[in-house]
Amino acid sequence: MQARLHKLHQLREQSNDPFVVEKFECDYGLQAAHDQFESLEGQTIRVAGRIFSVRNMGKACFIHLMDASGKLQIYLRKDEMGDAYDQIDLWDIGDFLGAQGFLFRTKTGEITLHAQQTQLLSKSVRPIPFPKEKGEQRWYGLHDIEQRYRQRYLDLLTNPDSRQVLIARSRIIAETRRFLEGEGFLEVETPMLQPMAGGAAARPFKTRLNALDMDMQLRISLELYLKRLLVGGIDRVFEIGRVFRNEGISTRHNPEFTLLELYQAYANLEDMMSLVERLFLHVAERVFGTTRFEFGETIIDFSQPWTRLDLVEAVQERTGLTPDQFETLESARKAADSVGLASEKRDSPGIILEKLLEKFVEPTLIQPTFVTGYPLDTSPFAKIIADRPNFTRRFEGYLLGREMSNAFSELNDPLEQRERFERQSELRQLGDEEAHPYDEDFIHSMEYGMPPTGGLGIGMDRMVMLLTGAASIRDVILFPLARNAD
RNA sequence: GAACCGGUAGCUCAGUCGGUAGAGCAACGGACUUUUAAUCCGUAGGUCGAGGGUUCGAGCCCCUCCCGGUUCACCA
Numbered sequence: 001m002q003a004r005l006h007k008l009h010q011l012r013e014q015s016n017d018p019f020v021v022e023k024f025e026c027d028y029g030l031q032a033a034h035d036q037f038e039s040l041e042g043q044t045i046r047v048a049g050r051i052f053s054v055r056n057m058g059k060a061c062f063i064h065l066m067d068a069s070g071k072l073q074i075y076l077r078k079d080e081m082g083d084a085y086d087q088i089d090l091w092d093i094g095d096f097l098g099a100q101g102f103l104f105r106t107k108t109g110e111i112t113l114h115a116q117q118t119q120l121l122s123k124s125v126r127p128i129p130f131p132k133e134k135g136e137q138r139w140y141g142l143h144d145i146e147q148r149y150r151q152r153y154l155d156l157l158t159n160p161d162s163r164q165v166l167i168a169r170s171r172i173i174a175e176t177r178r179f180l181e182g183e184g185f186l187e188v189e190t191p192m193l194q195p196m197a198g199g200a201a202a203r204p205f206k207t208r209l210n211a212l213d214m215d216m217q218l219r220i221s222l223e224l225y226l227k228r229l230l231v232g233g234i235d236r237v238f239e240i241g242r243v244f245r246n247e248g249i250s251t252r253h254n255p256e257f258t259l260l261e262l263y264q265a266y267a268n269l270e271d272m273m274s275l276v277e278r279l280f281l282h283v284a285e286r287v288f289g290t291t292r293f294e295f296g297e298t299i300i301d302f303s304q305p306w307t308r309l310d311l312v313e314a315v316q317e318r319t320g321l322t323p324d325q326f327e328t329l330e331s332a333r334k335a336a337d338s339v340g341l342a343s344e345k346r347d348s349p350g351i352i353l354e355k356l357l358e359k360f361v362e363p364t365l366i367q368p369t370f371v372t373g374y375p376l377d378t379s380p381f382a383k384i385i386a387d388r389p390n391f392t393r394r395f396e397g398y399l400l401g402r403e404m405s406n407a408f409s410e411l412n413d414p415l416e417q418r419e420r421f422e423r424q425s426e427l428r429q430l431g432d433e434e435a436h437p438y439d440e441d442f443i444h445s446m447e448y449g450m451p452p453t454g455g456l457g458i459g460m461d462r463m464v465m466l467l468t469g470a471a472s473i474r475d476v477i478l479f480p481l482a483r484n485a486d
Numbered sequence: 487g488a489a490c491c492g493g494u495a496g497c498u499c500a501g502u503c504g505g506u507a508g509a510g511c512a513a514c515g516g517a518c519u520u521u522u523a524a525u526c527c528g529u530a531g532g533u534c535g536a537g538g539g540u541u542c543g544a545g546c547c548c549c550u551c552c553c554g555g556u557u558c559a560c561c562a
Contacts, residue, residue, distance in 0.1 A: 001496080001513095002513095003513060003514065004513090053522075053523090053524095055521050055522060055524050055525095056518090056521095056524095057518055057519060057520085057521065057524080057525095058517070058518040058519070059518075059519040060518090060519040060520070060521080061519090061521085062520075062521045062522065062524085064522080073521090073522075075520075075521085077519065078519075079519075092513090093512080106520050106521075106522090107520050107521095108520070108521075108522075110520095110521090110522075112520085126496085127496050127497080127512065127513075128496095128497095128512095129496070129497040129498085129511095129512080130497090130512090131497090131498095131511095131523090132511065132512095132523040133522095133523070134522075134523050137523080138523090139498080139510085139511075139523060140497060140498050140499095140510080140511050140512085140523090141497075141498075142497070142498090143497085143498065144493090144497085144498090144554090145554070145555065146493090146553075146554045146555080147497095149554090158497095200562085201561090201562055202561075202562090203561090245561075247560075247561050248559090248560050248561050250560090250561085251556085251557095252561095253560095253561065351562080354562060355562090357562095358562085374562080375562090377562095378562045379562080396562085403562090406562085434561085434562080472555095482553090482554085483552090483553070483554090484553095
């Protein structure tokens with residue numbers, strides 16, 4: 001770094017300060033110049049990029065430039081550039097260089113810009129750990145996982161795979177929007193700062209609004225404000241937004257993550273299943289050009305319908321426990337114990353059923369599967385199943401053993417919603433920190449009339465993980481949360 | 487929160503039994519007019535995550551702490 005600062009000083013003394021440059025007209029991106037060689041050969045063009053590698057031969061020099069699109073080799077000769085050639089000594093890997101010259105093919109066949117004029121456009125005063133590469137092989141470079149997360153810019157600059165994930169994420173979300181717009185949905189933005197975070201079971205982040213002298217929370221879901229829009233006559237609505245949950249960090253959990261929620265009036269649970277199937281198919285085809293994805297030996301084909309599975313039946317199939325064993329709390333706890341699952345006193349039969357699902361069924365749901373019929377206790381916003389009042393018209397979608405989506409035929413009865421909130425309040429008093437808070441304003445809105453509605457939530461980070469094959473959620477979040485590095 | 491693994495030069499890593507801290511790349515000086523992991527000659531570069539302990543002597547053994555990773559727990 002000392003050497004680089006000294007070079008910058010020398011450049012400034014020669015009135016070649018790269019940091020005064022504001023603009024450099026480029027005719028082509030580096031990849032475009034390379035790809036259009038046939039038509040551009042011999043023409044004078046201007047390109048720019050970051051110096052990726054330098055091979056100085058004394059009186060001739062080869063430099064690879066890199067930009068967002070790709071790389072291009074530059075060829076420089078001392079006999080053509082004269083004294084300006086000595087400037088090369090003041091350039092470093094990582095600097096930005098603009099070059100004007102004509103395209104030709106070297107004797108080893110590489111398309112190269114024979115530069116006649118160059119201009120240093122910016123300087124990197126800190127060395128960049130670019131890898132060495134030959135064809136597809138790479139050596140050295142930045143591998144340290146901690147540094148890749150904390151200094152993501154270096155990761156993006158030096159690891160093409162990271163760049164690919166970033167691009168895939170952007171395109172997956174863009175295609176999700178395009179699909180939903182095509183289905184007639186309107187995209188909205190609702191508050192992140194809320195007096196009372198609701199719509200899911202999770203501990204919120206707490207903060208303070210000085211202007212109104214109010215305690216506030218960061219949202220944990222999008223649900224309750226989007227539903228207010230249903231009351232407001234917006235029949236098809238969605239939001240893709242950041243939510244915050246003050247909970248554990250793992251390969252599948254980041255305290256802030258991106259959630260898609262959508263609501264469709266006059267639609268039910270089966271419509272939501274269809275929507276999930278069509279959304280994954282659309283994104284797979286548009287972003288990756290295929291419906292078939294390989295994960296090790298597993299092949300998932302998004303052109304196939306997802307499997308439907310009833311929660312109680314699935315638990316029975318995996319554990320042998322029968323539905324009648326969950327009629328009372330006592331027998332449910334005994335049943336859980338018999339298959340090695342510890343339960344707590346405040347658990348209800350429904351919560352125990354769901355724990356059994358997580359432990360015994362979820363890991364086996366490799367192919368796309370909708371699990372339906374979730375217990376009432378854990379589903380305060382879903383309609384009940386007519387002839388099974390302890391279960392709801394809800395599904396969760398699973399892929400590769402991971403929860404991917406969550407949907408209901410939405411409860412739209414304000415009287416029952418009020419009772420559900422009351423039940424949650426009781427749970428809260430029993431010590432369940434994640435029981436849903438009582439939201440009077442939400443009930444109030446529902447009392448004006450909410451249409452029958454299908455609602456769906458998808459964790460976008462997990463969707464990106466799945467489609468890009470990322471092992472950790474940190475790989476699909478640009479700047480994942482990290483402890484202070486002091 | 488627990489267990490296990492890791493932290494050594496700018497980067498990637500090695501470091502044997504506890505005995506003078508190493509390599510490649512990058513950097514710096516020199517040679518080289520079609521190279522491409524350029525090559526060749528030379529130079530420099532370190533609080534071995536931090537602190538304490540054992541020892542004649544610690545990168546290595548012991549303790550505490552910090553940071554990261556993985557798995558588990560937690561997270562409908």
